[in-house]
Amino acid sequence: MSTEDLLDQINKGILELNSNKVKALIREAIGQGIDVISLINDGLTAGLRKLGERFERGEAFLPELLKGAQIVQSSVSELEVNINEKDAIQNKGTLMIGTVEGDIHDVGKNIVCTVISSAGYRVIDLGVNVPTERFVEKVRAEKPDLLGLSALLTTTMINQRRVIDALEAEGLRKGLKVILGGAPVSQSWAKQVGADAYAEDAFSALRKVEDLMGSK
């Protein structure tokens, strides 16, 4: 199968919620030496986004979104090994990350964790639905180099601003680089709320993290 057909079939496998099919295709893709970045972005993530569009049109329901998310999550965990083997160089800095309060989406955040840690950074994952005060408390205790804030809902993006404002108020913003992400987030939002960077996917997140660490 060509790379294009394989990625297309992975998309379809996710829409069909057929985890065995997706796993078999991923194995085939790895065997063919298809780029991990493309597998995650154009195969797995794109498939899940298409499922989200079906949900928006009333053609798919929450349990289906959840199952789709689980398939993507477990496929990425299997890929982790491959990324690790390729790029591991340890201890380049520490990224603390979490999904903001009111938001339980974590597939994208977890992919960011996988990619960043595979590139040699220490990642402290605070999980989902993280209250603003907890971000502040953990930044004070752990002193990470970078803080990543994920938000997938237009209603929870505002909590990215709240975390940044709270860090500022507590005198913890200086020296800490803040990077934002999540489907509704944009470069202009990041600028508006005083973040240092925005990344649209996990691999551009890695590039931004490398840039921010270089400018520290």
Ligand code: B12
């Ligand atoms: C899977 C899913 C769910 C799953 C989540 C499971 C899980 N463990 O995460 C479940 C079923 C639980 C769910 C619940 C809900 N969902 Co939902 N969900 C989705 C869906 C289909 C996919 C999200 C996803 O995993 N995408 C794949 C990943 C890989 O992409 P990503 O998250 O964007 O992440 C990438 C980048 O954004 C970036 N990134 C992400 N985080 C970060 C962080 C940093 C620091 C950086 C740098 C980068 C970065 O890198 C990632 C990797 O490339 C989206 C559709 C969509 N278009 O996003 C809807 C979507 C986000 N959900 C939506 C809604 C409405 C809900 C619910 C409110 C539904 C309801 N009525 O209950 C609840 C909310 C629950 C809550 N309080 O959070 C809406 C949001 C609409 C809006 N405008 O706000 C969407 C857009 C669907 C839609 N089109 O209507 N959902």
